[in-house]
Structure formats: structure tokens, C-alpha cells
Amino acid sequence: MGLVEDMLKGDKRALSRVITLVENNSQNCEEILSKLYxxxxxxxxxxxxxxxxxxxxxxxxxxxREFVRKGYKVGVLAIDPSSEFTGGALLGDxxxxxxxxxxxxxxxxxxxxxGTLGGISRKTKEVVRVLEAFGKDKIIIxxxxxxxxxIEITRTAHTVIVVLTPETGDDVQVLKAxxxxxxxxxxxxxxxxxxxxxxxxxxxxxxxxxxxxxxxxWTAPVIKASAKKKEGIRELVEQVEKHWNYLKxxxxxxxxxxxxxxxxxxxxxxxxxxxxxxxxxESEFGKEIFxxxxxxxxxxxxxxxxxxxxxxx
Amino acid sequence: MMAEKIxxxxxxxxxxGHDRGIKVVARALRDSGMEVIYLGIRNTPEQIVxxxxxxxxxxxxxxxxxxxxxxxxxxxxxxxxERKAExxxxxxxxxxPQEDKEKLEKMGVKAIFGPGTSTQEIIKKIKxxxxxxxx
Ligand SMILES: Nc1nc2c(ncn2[C@@H]2O[C@H](COP(=O)(O)OP(=O)(O)OP(=O)(O)O)[C@@H](O)[C@H]2O)c(=O)[nH]1
Ligand SMILES: [Mg+2]
Numbered sequence: 001m002g003l004v005e006d007m008l009k010g011d012k013r014a015l016s017r018v019i020t021l022v023e024n025n026s027q028n029c030e031e032i033l034s035k036l037y038x039x040x041x042x043x044x045x046x047x048x049x050x051x052x053x054x055x056x057x058x059x060x061x062x063x064x065r066e067f068v069r070k071g072y073k074v075g076v077l078a079i080d081p082s083s084e085f086t087g088g089a090l091l092g093d094x095x096x097x098x099x100x101x102x103x104x105x106x107x108x109x110x111x112x113x114x115g116t117l118g119g120i121s122r123k124t125k126e127v128v129r130v131l132e133a134f135g136k137d138k139i140i141i142x143x144x145x146x147x148x149x150x151i152e153i154t155r156t157a158h159t160v161i162v163v164l165t166p167e168t169g170d171d172v173q174v175l176k177a178x179x180x181x182x183x184x185x186x187x188x189x190x191x192x193x194x195x196x197x198x199x200x201x202x203x204x205x206x207x208x209x210x211x212x213x214x215x216x217x218w219t220a221p222v223i224k225a226s227a228k229k230k231e232g233i234r235e236l237v238e239q240v241e242k243h244w245n246y247l248k249x250x251x252x253x254x255x256x257x258x259x260x261x262x263x264x265x266x267x268x269x270x271x272x273x274x275x276x277x278x279x280x281x282e283s284e285f286g287k288e289i290f291x292x293x294x295x296x297x298x299x300x301x302x303x304x305x306x307x308x309x310x311x312x313x
Numbered sequence: 314m315m316a317e318k319i320x321x322x323x324x325x326x327x328x329x330g331h332d333r334g335i336k337v338v339a340r341a342l343r344d345s346g347m348e349v350i351y352l353g354i355r356n357t358p359e360q361i362v363x364x365x366x367x368x369x370x371x372x373x374x375x376x377x378x379x380x381x382x383x384x385x386x387x388x389x390x391x392x393x394x395e396r397k398a399e400x401x402x403x404x405x406x407x408x409x410p411q412e413d414k415e416k417l418e419k420m421g422v423k424a425i426f427g428p429g430t431s432t433q434e435i436i437k438k439i440k441x442x443x444x445x446x447x448x
Contacts, residue, residue: 013398017371024317087318088343094364095353102363109367112318112348 007134012107015134019109022267033126036076041257043075043132044120044244047157048122049145049179056142056164057096058227059236066099066237067138073105075136079120079143082112089113093142096142107131120152120269128156151198155263158256159243161185162235164203166194167307180206183220185239192226200224200290277307286308319443320370324352324361328377328387334406338374347439356378358385362392371443374435377407390444392431402442406430 003021006014018036022029026231046063047229048056067074078093080112098138103262113121120143131139143163153160162183186207188199203222225232233246247253281289284307292298323339325332329349330356342349346355350368352361377385386405393399399421407419414425424438 013366017429020369082348083343086346088346089348090339090343090351091348092351093354094350096370098352098356099361101367102359107367110348110350112319145405219433243411 004032007130008036008039010135011187015107015130016109019130022130023111023114023123025123028128028175030061036130039133039135040129041132042160042264043136043139045128045157046138046140046240046241047153047160048142049150049153049160049182050163050187051168052144054143054165054168055227056163057093059161059163059187059189059233060093060142061099061239062099062227062230062233063237064097065102065165066104066152066233068100068103068105070237072137073135074107075102075131075134075139076106076108077124077131077139078108078110078111078140079124079141080110081143081144082114084115087115089111096231097186107134107136125264146178152184154182155260157254158247159184159240161240163187163189165190166196166199168199168301182307183276184218184243185236186220186235187225187232187299188223189225189227189232191231192225193228209258217250219244229259235311272310277304277311280311289304314370319347319370319372320350321347321372322352322361322365322368322370323351324356324363324364324377325354325376326356326358326385327377327379327381328355331378334378335376338376338406338432342436342439345436347436350403354360358388358392361389361409362396362398363434365393366396366398368402369375372402372439373402375403375405375407376406377386378408380408380411382407382411385420387420390421404435404438404442406435 003014003017007018018032021032039159048060050056057078064074064076076097079092080089080091080093082089091112094101094108094110105220110125111124111127114123120141124141128139139152141157145153151253159232160182162179164186167192186203188196188203200222207220222237223232223235225236247256285303287301289298293300293303321342323335325335339349339351350364350370352364361373375385382405386403388405393401401434402423403421404424405422408428409425419424423442426435
């Protein structure tokens with residue numbers, strides 16, 4: 001299988017194929033990821049989240065352009081929801097990134113959530129690893145976020161950028177939801193069409209009132225921007241770099257990476273052990289086991305404990 | 314457990330800016346369970362082929378109403394060949410004279426749909442071309 005080798009040599013088509021194999025959970029997925037793993041761990045992972053239409057993709061386009069100008073290799077993962085009913089998806093983030101899409105140092109990939117809740121799935125995390133192995137210095141993940149599921153992004157990204165607009169201020173739900181707790185950097189975009197100043201002050205006050213931020217040495221900056229008029233971009237790039245630097249100097253990066261690796265182990269363990277035991281459940285006890293539980297002759301706990309005793313001890 | 318999806322890139326090369334038709338197709342393909350990467354209007358052949366490769370699509374669907382089909386289709390086929398990606402299926406729609414249609418099909422365009430083709434027909438053809446191993 002030369003695909004991994006070709007990819008590691010810088011072949012874009014091979015990279016693209018590898019991503020598909022990982023995303024499809026193909027048979028050699030784990031083998032591929034294991035081969036790539038030694039090459040990972042050197043990239044800054046940047047999550048960009050915020051309500052639908054707040055300008056995430058347009059901002060990412062500018063961010064990518066500035067990163068490339070600085071000599072970085074950049075990967076973008078743009079995630080959009082898949083339809084729950086049909087499994088299909090309409091992936092349109094790339095339209096906003098056409099300006100940078102032909103640059104040889106840029107690789108952009110669109111992904112549907114394919115049935116997982118939340119903006120970030122296991123597959124997203126694995127594809128991020130693939131991009132790391134490919135040698136991307138900066139990896140940007142775009143996810144729609146306006147609710148509880150946003151916390152997931154903090155488990156993968158080193159730097160989380162939350163993109164809001166002046167109108168978001170009217171939507172108390174958004175400000176109340178988890179989104180105000182996850183940002184390392186806040187952007188109030190579309191400053192050209194609304195009262196951004198007001199929103200900036202509002203967010204600053206919210207950040208200050210959150211006690212969880214007090215102990216940290218990093219206070220999330222709030223940037224006024226207009227992706228349309230290319231305003232605030234330089235400041236955004238500066239803050240992203242500054243945050244990366246902060247993580248390294250403070251040693252925070254080691255904690256984040258340790259947590260990330262731990263999560264990968266725990267997730268893999270959970271999934272594989274549970275699949276393994278589930279496969280044994282029926283072959284061992286037959287379908288009648290659920291009847292036994294229904295009749296209260298067994299409990300879910302006694303069944304699982306019997307399984308564990310038999311197959312894991 | 315494998316979870317394959319048919320991935321389709323929809324784009325509109327050339328200068329005309331009518332995107333209503335292609336958007337209808339995009340939604341219909343999504344509703345049939347495919348993943349559609351929508352690239353909007355006025356794309357260059359280079360943008361289209363580069364995107365097709367990065368997104369690892371199975372199909373490129375082009376909408377051409379501007380009369381530039383005898384330039385854009387061959388150019389895209391040629392670029393795919395240069396990138397060793399000629400396995401990606403190219404189909405298209407638009408107002409294309411029968412004579413040109415035959416020429417393009419000879420060059421390797423796998424299906425050409427005239428105006429008024431139902432989205433069901435397009436979906437059926439794509440599934441036929443890609444095979445039923447997916448979805
Ligand atoms: N006026 C104004 N419009 C903007 C600005 N930034 C983005 N837009 C427009 O807002 C719309 C949505 O922009 P996107 O970049 O696609 O936003 P998004 O957050 O990626 O959207 P989703 O991925 O659909 O959630 C587009 O029509 C943009 O042109 C801005 O700074 N000012
Ligand atoms: Mg977007």
C-alpha cells in the first residue's frame with residue numbers, strides 16, 4: 001500500500017484518498033492512522049466556530065492567505081451538517097475560499113457530519129491527524145456552533161476562534177450557550193453593517209464575568225472585523241500567533257496535547273471494547289437475554305457483568 | 314463498518330451567472346443521500362479540477378449555459394488527465410447542440426443533460442455511473 005508513503009512525500013491526490021479512506025472507516029483505516037501517527041503533533045489546530053452565516057468561511061479565506069504569506073502550510077477542514085434523514089450534505093464553505101484554493105501550500109477539505117451530533121466527530125479528529133502528518137503548520141477547522149455541542153472543538157483545537165456578529169447580540173440564547181466559554185479569541189464580524197462596538201463591549205463584559213477565566217494567564221481578546229472589507233484581519237492573525245506562542249511558553253500546550261492523546265485512547269477503547277462485547281452478547285446469551293431483562297430475571301448490570309467476567313477477565 | 318458516500322462537485326465554469334438550475338440539482342442530489350460540494354459560479358477549469366482532487370469526488374457536474382462547452386469540457390478532461398485523475402466521472406448540463414454532444418461524449422464526458430431534465434434522471438444516471446456499491 002503505497003498511498004501513505006506517497007502522501008508523506010507530499011502527493012496531494014494520495015492525501016485526498018487517505019482522507020476518504022479514514023472518513024469512510026475503511027478496513028485499513030487504523031493501519032493508516034498508526035503509520036501516520038509518528039508524523040503528527042507539530043501543527044497548530046485552530047477551531048473557527050460561531051452561528052450560521054456569521055462569516056466564518058470568509059474570515060478563514062483571509063486567515064489562510066495571511067498564513068501562506070508568512071510561509072506556513074495550511075490545511076482547512078470545513079464541516080457542515082449532514083441531513084439526518086437522507087445522510088446527504090450540501091457543502092458550500094469552499095465558495096468563500098476560492099481565492100486561496102489554488103495555492104500549492106493550501107489544502108481544503110469539506111466534510112459532512114455523517115450522523116454524529118455536534119460539530120466535531122471522531123472522523124474529524126482523525127482527519128486532522130492526517131493533515132498533521134502531511135506537514136501542515138496550521139490546520140483550521142470550521143464548524144457551525146451555537147449550542148451545547150461546541151465543547152467538542154476545545155478537545156481538538158489548540159486555539160478556538162468564536163465568530164459572532166453585531167446581530168448575535170439580539171440572540172440571547174447564543175450568548176448564554178456554551179459558546180461564550182470556549183473562545184480563546186472572539187471576533188465580532190460584519191462591523192461594516194452593525195453596531196460592532198456595542199457587541200465588543202458586551203462580550204468583554206461577559207468574559208470578565210466568567211470566573212473560569214480568572215486563573216488563566218490568557219484573556220481572550222475581542223476583535224472587531226469586517227471580512228468583507230478585509231478589516232481586522234491583521235489583528236486576528238496576530239492574536240492567533242500570540243495565542244500559539246502563549247501556549248508554548250506557558251507549557252499549556254503540553255497539557256492540551258496530553259489531554260488530546262488521552263481522549264484518543266479513551267475514545268478508541270470505549271468504541272472497540274463495546275463493539276467487541278456487543279458482538280459477544282447475542283452469540284453468548286442469544287436474543288432471549290433481552291426477554292430475561294424484560295421479565296426482570298436479569299438486569300442490564302448483571303448481564304454486562306457476566307459478559308465482562310467471561311470475555312475480559 | 315464502511316460508510317461510503319457518493320461525492321459530487323457541482324460547478325459552473327464560464328461567465329454566465331445564472332445559478333438557479335445548478336442549485337436545484339445540488340439540493341436534489343443532497344436529498345438523494347449524496348455529498349455535494351458546491352462551488353458556485355464563474356469557476357476556472359483549474360479551480361474545478363484542483364477542488365475535485367482535494368475533495369476526492371467521484372463525479373464532477375458542470376452547468377454550462379454560456380455556449381463555452383466546447384472549450385470548458387475538453388479543458389477539464391485534459392487537466393484531469395494531467396493530474397492522473399481521469400477516473401473522476403465528468404457529466405454536464407446546459408444548452409448543447411446534438412452535434413457537440415456527440416463530440417463531447419466521444420472525448421469522455423459520461424452524460425449530458427439537456428434543459429428540462431428531471432433531477433430524478435440525473436440522480437439515476439449518477440448512481441448508474443458510480444455503481445451501486447455506495448450509499
Ligand atoms: N456585510 C458583511 N457581510 C459579510 C461579512 N463577512 C461575511 N459576509 C457575508 O455573509 C455571508 C455568510 O458568509 P460566510 O463566510 O459563508 O459565513 P459562514 O459563517 O461561513 O456561514 P455558514 O458556513 O453557512 O455557517 C456571505 O454572504 C458573506 O459574503 C462582513 O464582514 N460584512
Ligand atoms: Mg461557512
